[in-house]
Amino acid sequence: MSRYPLILLLSATVMGLAGCQGKARHEIPPLQVELVSPRVQNMTHYVGYLGTVTPMQTATIIPQTSGLLQRVTFTQGTMVSKGQILFTIDPAQTRAALAQAQAKLAADQATAYYNHNLVEQDRPLAEKDFITRQSFDQAVSQAQAASAQVAEDQAAVQQARINLSYTQIVAPISGRIGLALVKAGNLVVANQTQLTTINQISPITINFSVPQAELDAARQAQQQGTLLPITNENGGHTLDQGKLTFIDNTVSANTATVNLQATVPNTDLKLWPGQYVQVQMPVQHVENALVLPVGAVQQGSSGPFVYAIDQGKASDKSVQVLWETGAQAVISGIPSTAQVIYPLPARIYPGAAVQVLGKDSSHRHTHSGKAS
Incomplete structure (x- = not known):
């Protein structure tokens, strides 16, 4: 057989296969798609700033009188109330000092009483010159000195009572108490030995900073008393919410940030110093922001876009993404009546043949962001 008929036969076969493949390619069915419309609603953009939880107040417990620590009357790590007795110092020495001061007061009161009686007795004698004026003035001076001594003794008694009260150390604030740093049986020194600390944690504060560009937003939030959600470090779980209560009066020249403080009720004690x-x-x-599911917005070489339908084919429409929050994207650039393909088929591309499956599914657009 000549090779030319063979070549013609092979060529015809190849052309036939190519024709079949082309025919098969044209017969690919259109992609089944669903449509959503943007949700129109008022939206507020929240930005998370890392902050540190700090106690509203911290009290360091230090004794105001020296002595032997007799009792520790609290459980470490628990909540204590203002005025609750925490420590007791042996009161024997301060009681003795109080008794001594009271005894001296009684003695000096008796002396003052005697001297005042002498003055009253000598007064008519001095008026009739039965005694010298100098003797009478001396009696008056002694009575006044005795009265001054009584006043000094009364102050000493009051101080002794205060010192005795210092033997019972009470909580100056309500809060969560820490470790007892000194155990019963140890000697404590006035104004020196640290016994424990108390942190007021309900309410509690959070210190954080924002760029100076957000200073106006911070001032507005403070003026309006806006509630600020407090989330965990990763921003995924809301722990509480509070109000902005402090804005520093200076922008840091080094970081171009301003320090802020939020106050949080922390009634569930989810926040910890x-x-x-x-x-x-x-x-x-x-x-009236336009909100779409995040998955409906794609990123192309010319920027973000969404897929719509134009004459039965997928068509890309440029949009601007203002911000994303959770599963939502706040966008602009398309009308609120626009219909966007979502969910997106895996093989979709601009110009792909598409066919709408069912009706507009905008009602299935789940809202999970922050709206106002």
Whole structure:
């Protein structure tokens, strides 16, 4: 057989296969898609700033009188109330000092009484010159000195009573108490030995800083008393919410940030001193914003876009993403009546043939962001 008929036969076969493949390619069915419309609602953009939880107050417990520590009357790590007895110092020495001061007061009161009686007795004698004026003035001076001594003794008794009260050390604030740093049986020194600390944690404060560009937003949040969500360090779980109560009066020249403080009720005690959290602060508010699921917005070489349908084919429409929050994207650039393909098929591309499956599914657009 000549090779030319063979070549013609092979060529015909190849062309036939190519024709079949082309025919098969044209017969690919259109992608089944669903449509959603943007949700129109007022939206507030919250930005999380890392902060440190700090006690509202911290009290360091130090004795005001020296002596032997007799009792520790609290459980470490528990909540204590203002005025609750925490420690007792042996009161024997201060009681003795009080008794001594009271005895001296009684003796000096008797002396003052005697001297005042002498003055009253000598007064008519001095008026009739039965005694010299000098003798009478001396009696008056002694009576006045005795009265002054009584006043000094009364002050000494009062001080002794205060010292005795210092033997019972009470909580100056309500809060959570720490470790007992000194155990019963040890000697404590006035104004020197540290016994424990108390942190007021309900309410509690959070210190954080924001860029100076957000200073106006911070001032507005403080003026309006806006509630700021407090989340964990990763921003995934809300622990509490509080209000912005302090804005520093200076912007740091080194970091271009301003220090803020939020106050949180912390009634459930989910916040702990030293803990790192995120303070979610509102930095932008948009009326009638367009909201789409994050998955509906794609990133292309020319920027973000969404897929719509144009004459039965997928068409990309440029949008601007203002911000993302959770599963939502706040966008602009398309009308609120636009219909966007979502969910997106895996093989979708601009120009792909598509067919709408069912009706507009905008009602299934789940809201999980922060709206106002």
